[in-house]
Amino acid sequence: MNTPTAPQDILILQRSAPYGSSKAREGLDFILTSAAYDQNLTILFLADGVFQLLDNQNSKGIELKNHAAALEVLPLYDVENLFVIDEDLTSRAITKDQIINGVQIISREQGRALIAQHSKIIGF
Amino acid sequence: MTLHLIQKSPFTTSVFNDCLNMINPGDIILLMQDGVLGCQLPNLGNIKNRVLALQDDLDARGIQTNNQHVETINYQEFVNICTQCKSTISWY
Numbered sequence: 001m002n003t004p005t006a007p008q009d010i011l012i013l014q015r016s017a018p019y020g021s022s023k024a025r026e027g028l029d030f031i032l033t034s035a036a037y038d039q040n041l042t043i044l045f046l047a048d049g050v051f052q053l054l055d056n057q058n059s060k061g062i063e064l065k066n067h068a069a070a071l072e073v074l075p076l077y078d079v080e081n082l083f084v085i086d087e088d089l090t091s092r093a094i095t096k097d098q099i100i101n102g103v104q105i106i107s108r109e110q111g112r113a114l115i116a117q118h119s120k121i122i123g124f
Numbered sequence: 125m126t127l128h129l130i131q132k133s134p135f136t137t138s139v140f141n142d143c144l145n146m147i148n149p150g151d152i153i154l155l156m157q158d159g160v161l162g163c164q165l166p167n168l169g170n171i172k173n174r175v176l177a178l179q180d181d182l183d184a185r186g187i188q189t190n191n192q193h194v195e196t197i198n199y200q201e202f203v204n205i206c207t208q209c210k211s212t213i214s215w216y
Contacts, residue, residue, distance in 0.1 A: 013213065015142060046142070046145075046146065047138065047142045047145075048138075087145075088145075108145060108146070111146060112146055112147070112148050115126060115146060115148065115211075115213070116126070116148050118211060119210050119211045120211065121126070121211045121212070121213050123213055123214060123215065123216075
């Protein structure tokens with residue numbers, strides 16, 4: 001049985017585009033905080049959340065932190081299970097050479113399996 | 125089995141479709157808050173999953189669901205269903 005301090009397997013659904021609302025940033029904050037407590041994290045980018053992964057973001061002009069740059073340092077926090085739904089990239093005309101490194105492209109069916117496997121899921 | 129909580133109107137946001145894209149067979153959909161406006165969708169019958177709606181949220185908005193594909197539940201039943209599901213996802 002898990003004690004409150006045992007690492008938990010947590011699936012984080014990043015469903016929101018960056019900048020337009022604070023949701024994507026809140027998801028990132030949740031990820032970094034959970035990683036600091038050594039939780040086992042899996043991140044799934046889907047729907048408009050796939051826009052977080054574009055590698056040529058330059059948010060200087062709107063005076064917000066670069067979201068992609070923050071995502072790229074996640075491996076330093078031992079967060080390495082990053083997945084994105086292929087169909088959601090395709091429907092938004094994003095190709096795999098346009099997204100940041102270290103993200104595995106999976107099918108919607110594989111995404112559904114991730115959801116079925118997890119008992120702790122949080123969406124942003 | 126995952127309980128999907130739809131909390132925004134399907135007429136103004138994509139959350140209902142996003143949920144349907146990721147739902148597994150046997151999962152349950154619960155329409156709540158503005159999600160209950162989804163009871164007015166004409167094509168709910170195409171959904172293979174069980175669809176529930178919170179009665180209080182329907183009543184508040186004056187939505188009378190005689191949609192045969194939607195079961196209305198109260199908060200007590202909502203709690204019971206939560207305890208039966210492995211996980212919940214809020215689509216908001």
